[in-house]
Structure formats: structure tokens, C-alpha cells
Amino acid sequence: MEKDVQVLEDVTVRFAGDSGDGMQLTGSQFTNTTALAGNDLSTLPDYPAEIRAPAGTLYGVSGFQLHFSSSDIQTPGDSPDVLVAMNPAALKVNLRDLKKNATIIANENAFDSKNLKLAEYETNPLEDKSLEGYNVIPVPLTKLTHAALDGLTLSMKEKDRCKNFFALGLMFWLYSKPLEPTIEWIEEKFKKNETVKEANKRALHAGYGYGDTTEIFTTRYEVEPAKLTPGLYRNLSGNEAVALGLVAASHQAGIPLFLGSYPITPASDILHELSRYKNFGVKTVQAEDEIAGICVAIGASFSGSLAATTTSGPGLALKMEAVGLSVMTELPLVIVDVQRGGPSTGLPTKTEQADLFQAMYGRNGESPVCVLAASTPGDCFHMAVEASRLALKYMTPVILLTDGYLANGSEPWKIPAIEELPEMKVTFRTEKEGFFPYLRDENYARPWAIPGTPGLEHRIGGLEKANITGHVSYDTKNHDFMVRTRAKKVKHIENDIPDLEVRGEKSGDLLILGWGGTYGAITETVTRLLSKGYKLSQAHLKYLNPMPKNTGEVLKRFKQVLVPEINLGQLAYILRAEYLYPVESLTKVEGLPFKSSEIEEKIISMIGGK
Amino acid sequence: MSAQEVKTEGAKLTVKDFQTPHDIRWCPGCGDYSILAQMQRVSPDLNVAKENFVWVSGIGCSSRFPYYMDTYGFHGIHGRAPAIATGVKVARPDLSVWVATGDGDLLSIGGNHFIHACRRNVDLKILLFNNRIYGLTKGQFSPTSEKGKKTKSTPYGAIDHPFNPVAVALGVDTTFIARTMDRDAKHMQLMMNRAAAHKGTALIEVYQNCNIFNDGAYEHLTEKDQKPDTTVFLEHGKPLIFGKNKDKGIRLNGFTPAVVDLSSGQFTADDCWVHDEFDKSPVRATILSHFTEMEDFPVPFGIFRQTTKNTYDGDVQQQIDDITKSQGKGDLMKLFTSANTWEVK
Numbered sequence: 004m005e006k007d008v009q010v011l012e013d014v015t016v017r018f019a020g021d022s023g024d025g026m027q028l029t030g031s032q033f034t035n036t037t038a039l040a041g042n043d044l045s046t047l048p049d050y051p052a053e054i055r056a057p058a059g060t061l062y063g064v065s066g067f068q069l070h071f072s073s074s075d076i077q078t079p080g081d082s083p084d085v086l087v088a089m090n091p092a093a094l095k096v097n098l099r100d101l102k103k104n105a106t107i108i109a110n111e112n113a114f115d116s117k118n119l120k121l122a123e124y125e126t127n128p129l130e131d132k133s134l135e136g137y138n139v140i141p142v143p144l145t146k147l148t149h150a151a152l153d154g155l156t157l158s159m160k161e162k163d164r165c166k167n168f169f170a171l172g173l174m175f176w177l178y179s180k181p182l183e184p185t186i187e188w189i190e191e192k193f194k195k196n197e198t199v200k201e202a203n204k205r206a207l208h209a210g211y212g213y214g215d216t217t218e219i220f221t222t223r224y225e226v227e228p229a230k231l232t233p234g235l236y237r238n239l240s241g242n243e244a245v246a247l248g249l250v251a252a253s254h255q256a257g258i259p260l261f262l263g264s265y266p267i268t269p270a271s272d273i274l275h276e277l278s279r280y281k282n283f284g285v286k287t288v289q290a291e292d293e294i295a296g297i298c299v300a301i302g303a304s305f306s307g308s309l310a311a312t313t314t315s316g317p318g319l320a321l322k323m324e325a326v327g328l329s330v331m332t333e334l335p336l337v338i339v340d341v342q343r344g345g346p347s348t349g350l351p352t353k354t355e356q357a358d359l360f361q362a363m364y365g366r367n368g369e370s371p372v373c374v375l376a377a378s379t380p381g382d383c384f385h386m387a388v389e390a391s392r393l394a395l396k397y398m399t400p401v402i403l404l405t406d407g408y409l410a411n412g413s414e415p416w417k418i419p420a421i422e423e424l425p426e427m428k429v430t431f432r433t434e435k436e437g438f439f440p441y442l443r444d445e446n447y448a449r450p451w452a453i454p455g456t457p458g459l460e461h462r463i464g465g466l467e468k469a470n471i472t473g474h475v476s477y478d479t480k481n482h483d484f485m486v487r488t489r490a491k492k493v494k495h496i497e498n499d500i501p502d503l504e505v506r507g508e509k510s511g512d513l514l515i516l517g518w519g520g521t522y523g524a525i526t527e528t529v530t531r532l533l534s535k536g537y538k539l540s541q542a543h544l545k546y547l548n549p550m551p552k553n554t555g556e557v558l559k560r561f562k563q564v565l566v567p568e569i570n571l572g573q574l575a576y577i578l579r580a581e582y583l584y585p586v587e588s589l590t591k592v593e594g595l596p597f598k599s600s601e602i603e604e605k606i607i608s609m610i611g612g613k
Numbered sequence: 614m615s616a617q618e619v620k621t622e623g624a625k626l627t628v629k630d631f632q633t634p635h636d637i638r639w640c641p642g643c644g645d646y647s648i649l650a651q652m653q654r655v656s657p658d659l660n661v662a663k664e665n666f667v668w669v670s671g672i673g674c675s676s677r678f679p680y681y682m683d684t685y686g687f688h689g690i691h692g693r694a695p696a697i698a699t700g701v702k703v704a705r706p707d708l709s710v711w712v713a714t715g716d717g718d719l720l721s722i723g724g725n726h727f728i729h730a731c732r733r734n735v736d737l738k739i740l741l742f743n744n745r746i747y748g749l750t751k752g753q754f755s756p757t758s759e760k761g762k763k764t765k766s767t768p769y770g771a772i773d774h775p776f777n778p779v780a781v782a783l784g785v786d787t788t789f790i791a792r793t794m795d796r797d798a799k800h801m802q803l804m805m806n807r808a809a810a811h812k813g814t815a816l817i818e819v820y821q822n823c824n825i826f827n828d829g830a831y832e833h834l835t836e837k838d839q840k841p842d843t844t845v846f847l848e849h850g851k852p853l854i855f856g857k858n859k860d861k862g863i864r865l866n867g868f869t870p871a872v873v874d875l876s877s878g879q880f881t882a883d884d885c886w887v888h889d890e891f892d893k894s895p896v897r898a899t900i901l902s903h904f905t906e907m908e909d910f911p912v913p914f915g916i917f918r919q920t921t922k923n924t925y926d927g928d929v930q931q932q933i934d935d936i937t938k939s940q941g942k943g944d945l946m947k948l949f950t951s952a953n954t955w956e957v958k
Contacts, residue, residue: 035953038953038955039953039955041955041957184953228957229957230957231957232957233957233958234956234957235950235954235955235956235957236954236955236956236957237949237950237952237953237954237955238952238953239952247948247949250943250945250948251945254945259704261700261703261704263700280943280948281932281933281936281937281940282933282936282937282940282941282942282943283943283945283948284933284937284943285933286703286704286929286933288699288700288703288929290696290729291696291725291726291728291729292725294693294696294726295693295696295699295725295726295729298689298690298693298696298697298699298700298726299696299697299699299700299703300700301689301697301700302669302687302696302697302698302699302700302701302702302703302704303700303701303703303704304700305687305697305700305701306667306700306701306704306705306708307704307705308704310700310704324690325690325693328689328690332687418946418949418950418954419949421945421946454664454665454666454667454685454701454705454708455664455665455705455707455708456664457662457663457664458664459664460663460664460683460684460685460686461685461686462633462668462679462680462685462686462687462688463686463687463688464670464679464680464686464687464688464689465672465688465689465690466688474635475680
């Protein structure tokens with residue numbers, strides 16, 4: 004049967020099912036194919052902390068949202084246009100997020116009495132008209148998958164597991180995407196299990212064929228390639244980007260990369276990635292705990308590596324005494340905190356921006372460190388390179404803040420040419436004449452003299468250092484001097500970072516000032532409001548300590564400044580304290596990124612009509 | 614600069630090369646002085662260029678040690694010396710990395726790092742200054758203090774059961790475990806030399822007297838008149854014999870050791886347990902390690918056990934070398950484009 008093809012500018016799709024249903028896999032396969040088709044995209048994986056929560060339960064629902072478009076997009080989309088619900092719980096949890104007339108593709112075989120009860124439905128929503136207004140398409144996904152696998156020697160359970168590929172095939176058909184990238188992936192992934200490979204391929208084809216032949220679908224859709232800046236692209240998640248950035252920095256610095264880390268959600272993928280790059284000379288130590296993770300990195304830094312440690316909030320809390328040690332010993336160190344919901348264990352798989360205070364102030368004593376924050380998944384690459392550059396140049400620990408949303412989310416990333424990467428070649432001190440461990444250069448950085456260098460034997464440690472000689476010193480005046488010098492050194496970095504740029508009018512009534520992972524939602528909101536004729540401007544902080552030199556001056560050019568954050572107003576607090584400017588705070592701590600509609604609503608309430 | 618290019622030129626190293634000009638700030642009479650002196654004495658002959666020594670420590674009296682050794686040194690934070698040292702050694706396997714630590718530092722706050730460094734067999738030499746007390750914080754009981762010990766924090770006696778560091782080290786299959794004492798300079802030097810020659814984690818527990826907060830803790834082991842009867846010095850291939858007149862021996866009946874009298878004619882040296890330093894099984898060394906808790910048994914000094922195992926730092930490097938050989942040296946652009954890519958024109 005001939006079907007209409009309708010061209011759309013952008014679509015937001017959400018796959019949802021049990022945490023064992025393979026929704027993250029389905030979502031990432033759809034993402035890769037979409038990326039290869041040249042769409043701009045942004046993703047939001049959302050999964051429970053339990054690996055396999057009991058099937059059918061509301062708390063076991065795992066989701067993957069993907070926003071893809073033929074134009075430049077910034078967020079994973081506020082509200083899905085399409086929900087693929089593998090069971091009643093997935094429907095129930097996600098329904099409230101959907102657009103009013105969204106399409107719901109539901110696996111009707113999973114809407115049995117047991118699953119309905121687990122999802123706390125009294126009647127079947129596919130039949131009781133409660134979904135009126137939505138475009139509900141019940142598909143017997145399980146039965147059709149089983150039918151497609153007829154003749155294969157697999158258990159019922161194993162056949163059940165293939166239904167995500169059926170759903171994926173159907174979605175590929177619906178959005179006019181090719182099957183080949185997924186088939187290639189299946190071939191590689193299951194090359195050791197012929198039957199499973201065959202089963203998944205069959206399920207994928209069957210889903211695609213079902214869309215083509217069934218009369219339920221009268222229209223299929225197409226989203227044309229986006230007009231991105233010319234260049235070579237790949238899809239990249241924030242965690243992958245941090246890993247690549249650190250390898251790139253090591254290449255540029257000309258010294259080996261060393262990672263000390265301890266597994267923690269959602270940062271572990273950085274450790275996984277870097278563990279693969281042995282032929283880049285990357286040494287990774289999965290340490291016995293978070294503290295050891297940073298301490299092995301400090302040892303490696305002392306002996307001449309570009310050293311890093313990666314973690315999430317609770318892990319950073321454990322590392323803090325050692326961060327102080329690297330402040331005192333003035334050794335280069337990159338500390339990546341992939342922020343998650345806190346305090347304590349909090350919401351391990353959900354995103355948050357509430358570690359800003361911890362990064363800035365969470366140590367004993369006057370303990371200044373450089374703090375950076377990445378704004379998009381792709382920007383995690385650039386900020387990891389930047390964190391390394393600053394750490395090496397100024398002999399200082401640098402904390403790079405990303406978050407769960409950036410870490411697991413992905414977007415097309417324009418692959419940089421090697422020549423575009425910043426210059427940061429390291430030279431170790433070898434000259435004996437005039438060597439003092441704490442004699443500083445024009446940037447207040449002390450020399451990096453590594454073990455193995457004859458004649459430069461010296462001792463450093465956590466006790467206060469005498470200026471220049473670096474000997475242990477309990478002299479009170481010296482302490483005051485050194486405290487101020489360490490602060491001055493970090494502050495001095497402001498001369499080496501870009502000014503805060505303002506998008507839109509350079510002064511006016513309202514500035515939206517964000518930091519870190521809220522960039523996408525803010526940008527989308529501001530773009531929309533500008534196109535509607537509202538007068539507002541936008542700026543985004545990627546350097547939190549020190550802040551760009553012109554920050555205070557930028558603030559003062561606007562009558563009002565709104566600071567949206569996924570915390571209770573930490574940046575707002577710092578800005579008020581630092582610049583005595585009464586910024587307005589917009590906060591949310593639901594473990595999810597802002598929807599642009601939430602920011603828009605606040606803006607409208609502040610400035611009224613146009 | 615690669616470390617291989619670094620060579621010490623000129624004259625042979627001497628004790629003086631390892632002394633720093635700083636005043637040593639341990640209490641007069643402290644056992645630490647002896648450990649420092651022995652280390653400075655053996656260092657010139659370890660066949661390591663001076664610039665390739667790195668001393669790492671944690672917190673405590675013992676952890677001031679790196680300040681007094683004129684080598685590269687890192688005075689870390691409490692308990693973390695094994696982790697910092699692991700980082701140094703894994704990043705730079707060419708360096709000779711030593712840890713100075715105490716019973717509080719290594720066995721209490723640093724217990725986790727201690728067992729994992731040993732488990733991995735990182736090529737570190739760990740000197741454990743065991744004075745069975747917290748000195749730098751002025752006299753609280755430590756994990757090796759005896760039960761019932763009265764200290765500032767245990768005015769009615771310590772309730773804690775003490776830690777047996779040698780038994781713990783054996784439990785995580787540490788590849789070199791020895792014990793010595795501050796008052797026996799020759800033996801300590803011997804142990805230091807043997808540890809230095811060992812490839813892998815080497816633990817030397819040094820019984821060290823804190824003359825301020827726990828004076829005399831080891832007097833019964835170190836004083837001339839008592840030492841022969843309270844200690845047994847382990848030597849590979851030699852029977853376990855002790856006593857002023859070499860008239861006592863240790864016999865092993867199955868897994869049960871017994872002190873026997875060699876003067877009565879019932880037993881001779883041939884009946885005694887012969888020490889095998891390289892025993893593949895940890896069982897005998899474990900029995901030895903518990904003599905400290907057994908009444909009438911002498912405290913063993915010497916090498917409990919040494920075995921051969923790949924080092925962690927060596928294997929990390931080996932894996933890198935092997936994979937680099939099979940996959941070729943990493944190319945950054947190839948890495949960037951290792952996922953599916955597409956061109957936007």
C-alpha cells in the first residue's frame with residue numbers, strides 16, 4: 004500500500020519500557036542512525052538506579068528521549084511527539100510529559116491484567132478511552148516478534164528480548180531511516196551467537212515490514228538533514244567527550260595521560276573509555292576507593308604525567324582532602340565531577356548542578372582551585388582540553404564540572420583538526436642553577452621538576468611551604484603570604500580566559516545568565532523569544548573560578564539578570580556575593596534538565612509582554 | 614625527558630649524599646633516628662641513581678622521614694602514602710619508590726590502601742614504623758596497641774583487639790614480608806637490602822620505640838639480657854633455634870608449633886622447624902606470624918616469606934607495550950573518527 008510521506012522539521016521521540024527491555028540500546032541505535040542521516044540531535048537517557056528493577060513496575064521504567072531536526076537544536080525536547088511504550092508502567096510514567104496530540108505506540112500484548120495491576124491501572128487505558136486526544140496505535144509487538152522468530156531455537160524469554168528491535172524497526176520505517184547501521188551493529192555485537200544475531204535482525208526487519216504493510220500507519224515522516232557548519236561530524240556523549248579531550252590534551256602537552264578513578268555513576272564511562280586507549284600510552288588505575296583514585300593521580304602528577312581523576316558528587320566529597328594536597332603541593336591535576344542528584348547517594352542516575360559550592364568551597368582552609376563547567380556534550384571535549392591546559396600552565400588542580408545530562412546525552416560533534424587544538428607543550432625543569440621548588444614564574448606557577456632529574460631532588464607535601472625554598476614553614480607571616488599567593492595565582496587565570504560573551508543586545512532589560520548543562524534549554528528559550536520579538540540577552544559561564552574579568556560589568560549593563568540552575572541558586576548566591584548584584588534565581592531540582600517552557604514562563608513573568 | 618637517559622655521573626654515592634641539611638625534629642632518643650641512619654647507610658649501595666629514589670609518606674612522626682632523605686620526596690596525607698606511591702611507580706616504573714609509614718597511618722586510616730598495594734604487588738618498599746602508639750597526636754592507642762593498654766583515649770584500658778600486620782600482609786599475598794627492630798642496626802640494614810633487591814611489594818615491619826608515649830614497648834625484645842630468649846631470627850634453610858645458649862627450638866607437629874628444650878637430649882636441632890623463606894605455601898609463614906600472640910613463643914625477626922608474582926606497575930606497562938605493538942601507536946585523528954562519521958558540506 005502506498006503511504007504518504009510528510010516532511011517534518013523536528014521530532015521528539017521517547018522509548019520507554021522496563022529497565023531490562025533494552026530501551027537505552029534502542030534509543031542509542033536510533034540516535035546513531037539519525038546522526039548518520041545528518042540530522043541535528045540531542046538525547047536524554049533517563050534510567051532507574053536499579054539495574055533490573057522488577058518487571059512491569061512503575062519505578063523500573065527506563066526511558067530514552069531523542070530530539071532530531073533539520074535545523075540547529077539545543078535540547079532533547081520538552082515534550083515527546085511520539086512515545087513507544089513497551090508496557091503499561093511505561094505509559095503511565097511518561098504520559099504526563101507528552102504533547103497533547105502525541106502518538107503513542109503501545110505494545111498491546113504487555114497490557115495484560117498482571118502488568119496493568121503493577122502499573123496501578125484499574126482498567127486498560129488502551130480500551131477505556133482515557134487516552135482520548137492522543138493518537139494511540141496498539142501494536143501486538145510481542146506476538147509479532149515471536150512470529151518473526153518462528154523456527155529459531157530460542158526460549159520464549161530470549162524471543163521476548165528481541166521485541167525492542169521490532170519496535171526499533173517500526174520506528175525506522177515511520178521516520179524513513181535506513182536499517183543498515185543497526186544491522187551492521189548487530190552483526191558485530193552478536194558475531195559469536197549466530198541465533199541471537201539472526202533473531203535480532205529478523206525482529207528489526209519484521210518491525211520495518213510491519214509499518215510498511217499494516218494499514219494502521221497511513222503516513223510516514225521524514226526529517227531532512229540539518230544545515231550544520233560544514234565539516235566532519237560524529238555523534239558524541241559528554242563522557243566520551245571528556246575522555247577524548249584528556250587524550251587530546253596529553254597529545255598536545257607531549258606527556259602521558261594517567262587516570263586514577265573509582266567506578267561511580269554517572270562518571271564510570273570516562274574510565275571505561277580511557278581504559279581502551281592503551282596505544283596512546285594512557286595508564287588507568289581502577290583504584291580501591293575514591294581517595295586512592297585521586298592519590299594515585301597525584302603521585303603520577305608528581306612524577307610527570309598529565310594526571311586526572313574522574314568521579315561524581317559523593318566521590319568528590321571523599322577526594323577533597325587530596326584536592327587540598329594538590330593545592331598545597333601546586334601540582335597539575337584535572338578532577339572531573341559528573342554531577343548527579345545529591346546529597347549523599349541521592350539520585351545516582353539523575354542530573355543536577357548542585358556541586359558548584361562543593362567544587363568552589365568544599366575543602367579545609369583557604370583552598371582555591373580553578374573551576375570550569377562544560378555546557379553541552381560536545382563542549383565536554385573542549386573543556387577537558389582547557390582544564391588540562393590551565394592545570395599544566397598554572398600548576399594547579401582544576402575541577403571540571405559536567406553533569407549526568409551532559410555525560411549520557413549526546414549530540415553531533417564537529418571533529419576538530421589537530422591544528423585547532425590549543426598549544427600546551429610541557430617543559431620540565433632540568434636546570435639546576437637557581438632551582439627552588441616554590442620560585443614562581445610570571446604566572447605564579449612553580450617549576451615542575453620530576454623525579455629522575457639529577458640535582459633537583461626536593462621534598463614537597465601538605466605542610467605549609469616557605470616561599471621560594473618550599474621548606475616546611477610554620478612562620479605565621481609566611482603562611483599569610485602563601486595563602487594570598489595561592490589565591491592570587493588562581494585569580495590570575497582570569498587573564499588567560501575569554502571574556503563573557505553576550506548574545507543579543509549588549510545591554511538592556513534582561514540577561515539570562517546560565518552555567519554548565521543548562522546551556523541548551525536557555526539557548527532554545529532565548530532563540531524562541533527573540534524570534535517572537537522579545538527583548539532579552541543571553542550569556543553563559545564556562546569559567547566559574549575565576550570568572551571572566553568582565554562578568555561584573557556585564558551584569559551591571561542589565562536591569563535584571565535571571566540565573567536558571569538545577570540547584571537552589573548556587574551561582575546566583577556567588578554572583579550576589581561577588582558583584583553585589585541582585586540577580587534573580589530560577590531553580591529546579593527534579594533530576595532532569597530544564598524544559599525551555601519552564602524558563603520561558605519565568606522570563607515572561609519577569610518582563611511581561613513584549 | 615625519559616628516565617632512561619638519566620645517569621648519575623661522577624663519584625660513588627655516600628651516606629652524606631642522602632642527608633639533608635634540615636634539623637631532624639624527632640624527639641631525642643626516638644627509634645626513628647636509627648631507621649633513618651640505616652636507610653642512609655644502605656642507600657648508596659642499592660645501585661639506584663640518587664635522583665631515581667622517591668620517598669613517599671603519610672602523616673605521623675614516621676612520615677616526616679622523606680624530609681630527612683635527600684632524594685625526591687612526597688609528604689602526603691594521612692594513610693594515603695601507598696596510593697600516592699602507587700601512582701608514582703605506575704606512572705614511572707623506572708623509579709625506586711619507598712614508603713615511610715607508621716602503625717596508625719598504614720594500618721588504621723590507610724588500611725585499605727595498604728592491603729590493595731600489597732594485593733596488586735606494586736613494586737614498593739614499605740617501611741612500617743610500628744611503635745604501637747599515636748605519637749604525633751600525643752599518645753592515643755593505635756591498631757597495634759595491646760589490649761588493655763592505658764592511653765589518653767583509653768584511661769580504663771583499650772578494648773580493641775590489636776592488628777597483626779604480618780598476618781594481614783600474608784593474607785593478601787604480599788610478596789615480601791619481614792620484621793626487624795630499631796635497636797639492631799645490622800639486621801635492619803640486611804632487611805633493607807633484601808627488600809630493595811625484591812621485585813614487588815616489600816613490607817618491613819620495624820619495631821620502633823617511642824620513648825615519649827610508649828617507652829619500653831619492645832624492651833623485652835631488644836635488651837641484651839632478654840633478647841636471646843624472647844626473639845628468634847629467621848634465616849632461610851636454618852632451624853628455628855633461640856635462647857641464650859641456643860638451647861631452645863621450635864618444632865612443628867602438623868600445624869601446631871611447640872617450643873622444645875634442646876638441652877635435655879630429647880630433641881636436637883635436626884628435629885626443629887627449618888625456615889623456608891621461599892615456601893610456596895603461606896601456611897608456615899602464617900603460623901610464624903602468630904607467634905606474637907602465643908605465650909612462651911619468641912617473636913620472629915627476619916623474612917617471613919618472599920615469593921614471585923608479576924608486579925602491577927610492570928603489567929600495566931606491559932599491556933600498553935603489547936597493545937601498542939599489535940594496534941600501532943595511537944593516532945589522535947583516527948581516534949576522533951573511530952565512531953561512524955558523516956560529512957556536512
